Each structure stands twice: as structure tokens, then as C-alpha cells.
Amino acid sequence: MSNEPRVCDIGEFGLLGRIREILGYHSQEILIGIGDDAAVIQPRTQPVVLSTDAMVEGIHFRKSWTSASDLAYKAMASNLSDLAAKCAEPAYSLITLGLPGATPISWVEEFYNALVGMKDEWGIEVVGGDTVRSETLVVSITVWGYQTTSSPVSQRTARPGDRILVTGTLGDAAAGLELLEGGVVPAVQDSDRHFLIYRFLKPTPRVREAMAIARTALPTAMTDISDGAARDVPKLCEASRVGAVLYGDRFPCSAALREFAAGRAAAYAWKGGEDYELLFTLPPDKADFLLSGWNIPECPLTVIGEIVEKSRGVKIEHWDGEPETGFDHFRDH
Amino acid sequence: MSNEPRVCDIGEFGLLGRIREILGYHSQEILIGIGDDAAVIQPRTQPVVLSTDAMVEGIHFRKSWTSASDLAYKAMASNLSDLAAKCAEPAYSLITLGLPGATPISWVEEFYNALVGMKDEWGIEVVGGDTVRSETLVVSITVWGYQTTSSPVSQRTARPGDRILVTGTLGDAAAGLELLEGGVVPAVQDSDRHFLIYRFLKPTPRVREAMAIARTALPTAMTDISDGAARDVPKLCEASRVGAVLYGDRFPCSAALREFAAGRAAAYAWKGGEDYELLFTLPPDKADFLLSGWNIPECPLTVIGEIVEKSRGVKIEHWDGEPETGFDHFRDH
Numbered sequence: 001m002s003n004e005p006r007v008c009d010i011g012e013f014g015l016l017g018r019i020r021e022i023l024g025y026h027s028q029e030i031l032i033g034i035g036d037d038a039a040v041i042q043p044r045t046q047p048v049v050l051s052t053d054a055m056v057e058g059i060h061f062r063k064s065w066t067s068a069s070d071l072a073y074k075a076m077a078s079n080l081s082d083l084a085a086k087c088a089e090p091a092y093s094l095i096t097l098g099l100p101g102a103t104p105i106s107w108v109e110e111f112y113n114a115l116v117g118m119k120d121e122w123g124i125e126v127v128g129g130d131t132v133r134s135e136t137l138v139v140s141i142t143v144w145g146y147q148t149t150s151s152p153v154s155q156r157t158a159r160p161g162d163r164i165l166v167t168g169t170l171g172d173a174a175a176g177l178e179l180l181e182g183g184v185v186p187a188v189q190d191s192d193r194h195f196l197i198y199r200f201l202k203p204t205p206r207v208r209e210a211m212a213i214a215r216t217a218l219p220t221a222m223t224d225i226s227d228g229a230a231r232d233v234p235k236l237c238e239a240s241r242v243g244a245v246l247y248g249d250r251f252p253c254s255a256a257l258r259e260f261a262a263g264r265a266a267a268y269a270w271k272g273g274e275d276y277e278l279l280f281t282l283p284p285d286k287a288d289f290l291l292s293g294w295n296i297p298e299c300p301l302t303v304i305g306e307i308v309e310k311s312r313g314v315k316i317e318h319w320d321g322e323p324e325t326g327f328d329h330f331r332d333h
Numbered sequence: 334m335s336n337e338p339r340v341c342d343i344g345e346f347g348l349l350g351r352i353r354e355i356l357g358y359h360s361q362e363i364l365i366g367i368g369d370d371a372a373v374i375q376p377r378t379q380p381v382v383l384s385t386d387a388m389v390e391g392i393h394f395r396k397s398w399t400s401a402s403d404l405a406y407k408a409m410a411s412n413l414s415d416l417a418a419k420c421a422e423p424a425y426s427l428i429t430l431g432l433p434g435a436t437p438i439s440w441v442e443e444f445y446n447a448l449v450g451m452k453d454e455w456g457i458e459v460v461g462g463d464t465v466r467s468e469t470l471v472v473s474i475t476v477w478g479y480q481t482t483s484s485p486v487s488q489r490t491a492r493p494g495d496r497i498l499v500t501g502t503l504g505d506a507a508a509g510l511e512l513l514e515g516g517v518v519p520a521v522q523d524s525d526r527h528f529l530i531y532r533f534l535k536p537t538p539r540v541r542e543a544m545a546i547a548r549t550a551l552p553t554a555m556t557d558i559s560d561g562a563a564r565d566v567p568k569l570c571e572a573s574r575v576g577a578v579l580y581g582d583r584f585p586c587s588a589a590l591r592e593f594a595a596g597r598a599a600a601y602a603w604k605g606g607e608d609y610e611l612l613f614t615l616p617p618d619k620a621d622f623l624l625s626g627w628n629i630p631e632c633p634l635t636v637i638g639e640i641v642e643k644s645r646g647v648k649i650e651h652w653d654g655e656p657e658t659g660f661d662h663f664r665d666h
Contacts, residue, residue: 012560013568031380031485035572037418037556038384038478040485043376047364050460051371052427052475056467085370094385096473127383130473134389140429140463140473142385145371152364152373223370231346239368 007108008101015108015131022112023126030092030127039127041092047147051082057137065180068107069114070201071139076118078226079143080205081276085224086153087214088145090124090207095141098134122207149214158221158240162281162307165290167206168299169254170229174272175261176200192256203276209299210278216290222280228273233305234314236279243312246270246305248319266319281307340441341434348441348464355445356459363425363460372460374425380480382421386411390470398513401440402447403534404472409451411559412476413538414609418557419486420547421478423457423540428474431467455540482547491554491573495614495640498623500539501632502587503562507605508594509533525589536609542632543611549623555613561606562637567647569612576645579603579638581652599652614640 032040176196225232251269258265353368365373509529558565584602591598
């Protein structure tokens with residue numbers, strides 16, 4: 001590593017040259033892309049969905065666990081997940097990277113190459129960004145998507161009587177983080193633990209699932225589970241001024257999580273953050289209709305509760321564990 | 334300070350509540366604003382100009398020099414300057430703040446209150462963002478503006494024969510930084526040094542000037558001077574595949590800079606970064622027309638050179654100093 005060219009060897013302009021070589025731009029809507037003071041985009045007529053999400057070394061990731069391409073993937077995935085929570089189609093992104101001067105150029109190249117790969121996979125194109133020097137590695141991404149629904153999807157409009165649904169399985173990422181913190185090195189051979197670790201390191205944003213949901217039924221409210229259901233369910237309820245009853249025995253848990261957590265799988269599912277699954281509400285008939293026609297077998301949909309009047313608060317039934325809260329980066333350290 | 338409530342005392346959700354109280358949103362184009370997973374905006378029909386710019390503690394600013402409100406102002410100003418370089422009208426912003434847990438809540442409140450103030454001053458409205466924990470204070474801002482010109486303004490289209498113009502005066506911020514690094518405390522009474530220091534701490538983005546320029550003449554190329562003319566002129570020339578002759582005796586320098594730098598004012602003007610003045614090119618007749626009708630006396634326009642064929646490179650005439658380069662955050666530490 002010591003003879004490898006570093007960011008400080010080629011300087012900011014040299015680095016920008018490399019980044020531009022890797023990126024390039026193509027969409028007709030992009031009038032000016034990478035390499036100018038700002039990007040210029042001719043927007044479509046639909047509403048634009050904008051979100052931003054940052055990851056900081058030592059807080060959200062450790063370099064020893066996370067390759068440059070995994071970091072690019074996860075930082076973008078957490079942003080795409082916010083677009084998915086609005087049933088939006090991904091389009092553009094701006095990438096800010098804070099880098100120590102001693103970062104190898106090859107690391108930066110791997111990072112941007114991974115972003116190029118996400119253009120094919122998720123339809124998200126880098127149109128700009130900033131690279132700055134920083135002792136701590138920081139990635140801050142802003143994404144632009146297009147609303148695909150007839151009206152905006154919000155957290156604020158869940159109604160009593162609605163069913164609460166989630167995509168995929170919950171709690172896997174929390175278990176994966178615990179494995180990493182315990183020193184487990186992900187190995188493909190050990191398929192259960194590898195699965196859990198990669199659910200943490202490389203979560204799949206539920207963009208396709210959001211599109212499929214929106215095509216069948218407009219969610220009354222929706223969010224993504226980034227801080228854990230234990231935080232994101234009350235947050236959605238507060239925004240909508242409603243309460244919720246959760247079915248503690250119906251939280252969707254993967255076989256790998258059940259194996260890992262034994263009897264505590266539901267607690268991981270409730271408390272664990274960073275799964276980036278979608279949590280949304282629908283009236284019962286629309287929920288049934290969506291479930292009956294659902295054809296993405298690798299990502300099941302599960303009803304985990306129902307919306308009730310605000311006065312009833314947020315309660316879990318059929319639950320033998322202690323109600324726990326999700327993760328707060330400012331406090332839980 | 335020690336008894337003051339800190340970010341880690343109220344946690345992420347408590348902090349978000351405070352930020353939402355301060356911000357709020359109003360524009361009719363904003364369908365969903367602060368406090369949801371993403372903002373939803375109904376765009377106008379004009380092209381959208383997007384830019385992002387980050388500032389890192391210890392690299393771009395020091396907390397001992399920079400109040401929360403000055404930091405908010407400067408971080409936003411550097412972004413607004415990128416919009417100005419595209420003759421764009423500011424509209425929306427997303428603010429990512431990386432904060433140590435021990436940051437006083439009052440600091441965060443002052444920061445967001447300053448951003449609210451910039452809505453009235455610059456027409457820029459906060460529609461979203463992210464707050465994350467970080468040992469180092471980091472501000473990353475993304476801005477959205479609307480193109481006001483008939484076609485996009487780029488760095489790439491300067492033509493031989495064009496005049497090179499700049500707004501305002503150059504080199505002040507570099508002198509201000511030198512004063513701060515020398516331990517000078519800004520005092521209003523000492524008007525020259527106060528002026529130079531505040532040109533560094535609180536630069537004025539040339540948004541109004543850009544609008545005034547665009548109303549009279551569409552620049553053939555434009556950029557803002559953030560890294561110093563010595564870097565930004567060659568960058569614009571490279572993007573446009575042209576050369577430039579600069580008139581070293583015509584760099585606009587403030588009286589305060591002349592007093593501070595004595596015979597070296599032109600060197601500060603050429604090398605100094607962070608003035609956030611606009612640098613742009615126009616054919617001679619259009620430059621003359623613009624200059625003759627210019628009515629913003631507090632921000633003069635000056636012709637500092639002309640665009641020539643690429644083969645002639647970038648040269649300074651009437652210059653007795655050593656050609657020097659601008660500042661590179663990755664290398665110059």
C-alpha cells in the first residue's frame with residue numbers, strides 16, 4: 001500500500017480528472033453534467049423527489065469492514081431507499097466525498113466505479129458533487145427521483161383501520177452488525193452469517209418493490225425502516241397523528257436470523273436498524289388485493305399490524321419481549 | 334458552556350424536532366418539505382441548476398473563528414456562488430450537518446436560524462437534509478436553482494477575442510485568512526482589517542450581479558472564483574480549449590487590500606481563493622455595453638484580460654510578480 005499513489009500526490013484537480021474519466025454523462029435531460037460549477041437538468045413534468053443522506057467513518061461504517069465499492073453501494077442504497085419510500089423513480093445524484101489525503105487513488109476509483117455500476121442497476125446517474133479533504137472519511141449523497149404516483153406519498157396520512165405492511169425481512173442488518181462487531185469475517189461458505197453480514201454491508205433498496213406497490217395501490221402512508229421499526233413505526237404514527245397495534249408474532253424474520261437469534265428473532269426485527277425495508281399502510285381491501293397479486297417472491301410482503309386511533313398509542317401484541325427502542329446515533333454511543 | 338444542553342442530551346429525534354420548529358416551509362412548489370423521508374417539489378418548466386459544496390472543520394474553517402451563523406452563511410454562500418456562476422435563481426437547499434455529540438443545542442439553533450434568514454436575503458429555502466454524528470464538524474449543502482438564461486451558461490464556451498471580466502475585488506479573502514491565522518481578532522473599529530476578515534468569513538455570493546449580467550448579455554463562459562484566479566482562469570480555459578492573456582496591472586483590488594499588502598496586492602488578487610467573485614467572458618462589444626450600463630456601484634465590473642487561442646497558453650502581462658498557483662486543499666497542507 002505504501003507505494004501506491006495517494007490523493008495528496010495528485011491533488012484536487014488531478015483527482016477530479018480521474019473522477020470525470022470514470023463518470024461521464026449521457027441522459028438527454030442533463031444539459032450540463034460533471035465537471036462544471038453546477039449541473040443543469042431539464043426536468044420532466046412530474047414532481048421531483050429529493051433526499052440526502054450521509055455516512056461517517058467510525059459512526060456508520062468502519063473501513064476495515066467496508067470496501068470502497070460496498071461503501072458507495074450502501075451510501076447510495078440508503079438514499080435510494082428514501083426515494084423508494086416516496087414511490088419515486090431514481091434519476092440523478094450528487095456525491096460529496098470527504099477524504100483523508102493519504103487515501104489511495106485506487107480506493108477513490110473503486111468508489112466511483114461502483115457508482116457507475118449503480119446507474120445500470122438502479123437508473124441513478126451522477127451529475128455532480130464535491131471532493132474535500134477531511135481527516136474522517138465522509139460520504140454525503142443527494143438524490144433526485146421522479147414521483148410515479150398521482151399524488152405525493154407521505155408519512156403523514158395513515159388512517160385508523162389501515163393495515164401496516166413491510167417488505168422483506170427485518171432484523172437481519174442488526175444481526176449482521178453484531179457479527180461484524182464480534183469479529184466475524186464474512187465468508188460465502190457460511191451462508192447464513194454471510195447473508196446477515198451482507199444485509200448490513202450492502203442492503204438492497206426496495207426501489208422495484210415500491211414501483212410494484214404503487215402500480216397496484218397508492219399507500220396511505222409510507223416510510224423506510226432505517227432506524228429500526230421501533231423508531232420508524234412511532235415516527236410514522238406521530239406524523240400521521242395515529243396509533244398502531246403491531247403483531248409481535250408476525251414480524252417477518254429470515255431463516256438466517258432465526259438461526260442466529262434463536263428465540264430473540266422478533267426483538268431483532270423490532271429494534272434492528274438499517275434493513276432499509278419499506279413500511280407502509282393501506283386500507284384492508286387494498287392490502288388484500290396487493291398481497292394476492294404480489295409476484296416478487298424474493299421480497300415477501302407481510303402485514304405486521306394495523307393503524308388505530310392516536311389515543312391508543314403504539315402497542316405490540318403477542319410479544320413476550322421488552323419493548324425496546326431503535327438506534328440513535330447521537331445517544332447510543 | 335458545560336451546563337448547556339448538548340446534542341447528545343436530546344438525541345437525533347429531539348434535534349430534528351428543534352430543527353423543524355426553526356425551519357418550516359412555505360412555497361407552493363413544495364409538496365412535501367422538512368420532516369419526511371424526502372422532499373417533493375413540483376418543478377417549474379425552466380432547467381434546474383444543481384450544485385453541492387461541503388466545508389470541513391480544520392480544513393475549510395476553524396470553530397474558534399467561525400460562529401454557527403457565519404458558518405451557515407459561508408457554507409450556503411459558496412453554494413449560491415455556484416448557482417450565480419450559472420446565472421441561476423436560488424430556490425431550494427438540502428443541508429447535511431455532521432456534528433459532535435457535545436455540540437450545544439444553541440449552536441445548532443443559531444446555525445438553522447441563520448439559514449432561515451438567508452431565505453429572505455437570497456430566496457433559498459431549506460427543504461430537507463440530514464443530521465449525523467461526526468467527530469469533526471462537517472456541513473454539506475446541495476442547492477437547486479432555476480436557469481434564468483435562454484441557454485445554459487457553462488465554463489466550456491469561451492471564445493478567442495472575448496474579454497475576461499470579474500465582479501468585485503479579488504484577494505481580500507486571502508488577506509483576511511492571513512490576518513485570522515496571525516491571530517487578529519476582527520474588530521469593527523479597525524475597518525480595513527475587519528473588511529478583509531469578513532470577506533473571508535462571510536463572502537457575498539454574486540447572485541444579484543449574475544442576474545443583472547444575464548439581463549444584459551449572456552456570458553459566453555462563466556465560473557466563480559473559489560480556488561483563486563490562478564486556478565480558476567486556467568480551469569475555464571482548459572474547459573473551453575482556449576488560452577488567456579491577463580492584464581496584471583488591472584486586477585481589481587480593494588483599498589483595504591492595497592493598504593494591507595502594499596506592493597503585493599495584485600499577487601493576492603491573482604492567487605487568493607474564496608472571494609466567490611464571478612469570472613466571465615463576453616465579446617468586446619457586449620462587454621462594453623454591459624460596463625456602460627452597470628449600476629451596482631458597490632460591486633464594480635473589471636476587464637482583466639482577453640481570451641486567446643489555446644496555443645498561446647495562459648499568460649499575465651504587466652506583471653512583476655512570480656506566477657503563482659491557487660490553493661489545493663489536498664496538497665497545500
